Amino acid sequence: MPRCVLAYSGGLDTSVILGWLVDQGFEPHAVYVDLGQPCEDRDAILQKARDTGAATARLVDAQARLCRDFAFPVLQWQARYEGVYLLGTSIARPLISEVCLEVAREVGARGYAHGATGKGNDQCRFQLAAEALDPTVEVIAPWRDETFRQQFPGRSEMIEYCQRKGIAVKATVAQPYSSDENCLHISYEAGQLEDLSINGVELVEFGMTDSPQDAPDCIETVTIGFESGIPQTINGQPQAPDALVRELNTIGGRNGIGRIDMVENRFVGMKSRGVYEAPGMTILYEAHRLLEQLTLDRDLAHMRDALAPQVAELVYYGFWFSAKFDALLAFIREAQKHVTGEVTLNLYKGNMMVVRRSSPNSLYDEGVATMEGGGSYNQTDAEGFLRIQGLPGRVQGRVVPRGS
Template sequence: MQKARDAGAVSARIVDAREELCRDFAFPVLQWQARYEQIYLLGTSIARPLISKACLGVAREVGADAYAHGATGKGNDQCRFQLAAEALDPTVQVIAPWRIARFREKFPGRTAMIEYCQERNIPVKATTSKPYSSDENCLHISYEAGRLEDLSVNGVELVEFGMTVSPQQAPDKAEPVTISFESGVPVMVNGTACGPLEVVEKLNAIGGRNGVGRIDMVENRFVGMKSRGVYEAPGMTVLYEAYRTLEQITLDRDLVHFRDRLAP
């Protein structure tokens, strides 16, 4: 909130949509066992429509008629934000600075934007020494750009992870964990009933301290280019494996194969 005020915002609001993200987005995607290009657990992509929904809800309350986002002009997020916003409100005006020529001329890259923020005491995570970007929510953290675009760089060594320890630093003994499901929805962790967010948070802690859930991949973007991303999603990685085991017990072969053909 202070950052918004310092940047000149007339008003600001924090909307806690974490429970909805886990219940209505992450868990249905989990039931599909959906992984982008068979690896990535979609922690960023499924959050964007919910962010648009929350922002447009506030916009209606305050009488705003435009929706602005800071997604770059070469990434997937610009499509996610815009398509979701226009689907929810076809009349909304979408403002995307990275697609505006005069903005790109003033800020040709991340280094220029970092310098601008430093000059005006606007706190940002990125630095000129580690100019990769990160996106964080309760499901995962993603890292991309900067030195990560150099494939000779070891991504998992470069990134300062926020949710997981490395497998080398994890304990040398197994930590048992029990997850209970009802109608395919996780409802208990180690015998304790939990809401969707609490399930994810508990498994984030368990998976994170055991070095679970890191990936480093080169993916195909919606806009037609390749991008390297490093991700950590400890809780969802544990859930995906638990749900896969549940499916092995309960679903027949033809149903699983049919689901896999339909899954994103």
């Protein structure tokens, strides 16, 4: 009997796939990678896997790895896919593959199964990461198997299968949208959300955030401390990476921070709609950006900003374990060495407003920046600067006069 590991979440897709793998004669080993998913009973999920036919079912706690080794480097890049999405799902997938292959080596499995569809991005992220880490791995993607698709042409058939097998799942025929959760965010997609005429924010039952309308009528102030671009403290108290994100999720969530509804371009070519909530990471992105305004010089900041969309694409498409991404990670570690300090924000009904920012490495010089008389900036120096900057324009203007 061939052995495989299954990246198991306990959701609809992987619950069905686990039963299907057993039906196909596999010896599946379910791996629940604990990424700090809220709203989930982990013991019940593992027991459900065993009841469904998993040879073993285990939980691997990777919360700290997710934040420290994956989310925070992307935060340093200020990487947002298509300028909006903070990549909470994309970041998690290569880590899930990494953990599953560690378990595969332990149990002697050559196969690695996942529940990503043949239409989505996750199939790319899972497979590209797995094959980069182990070129001999056999990736099992049931959604790309025609017999599987014939048996399960839609979510309704999957729900019916689970009902016949006695497998408990969140989704129902009446409301078949799916969710993916970790400590960085929750994403919602499919089902009724595919209809763009529906208000996604009203449809979704959010697990992390209160609506801005229902948030408190008073401002909450929070101070984030960074060292070399990595968040370390909340209100002066040191926190482990995952604990820090979870606390900011609580703080941001009760203040209605971090909800988006977007239509994005998938790697496979189609457009899809996603509703996301990421309260903690939204706060961190804003605080980090404000601290960089003090600590990064202009040219380095602009270079980072020019490269950030490429970084976001590499993460979104699934090329975390690649030579290009390795080089970009090395670049950002060097670029962020002096991004140390504190930023204080006011949070109010979905909004973030800066109160103060400070850094021992601040490049802001009030004596240079002042618009008052005196100071350490000699305005006469601007004359030569502008003569040099304007030279190409003056030469071109003589050769090809404008307005003539």
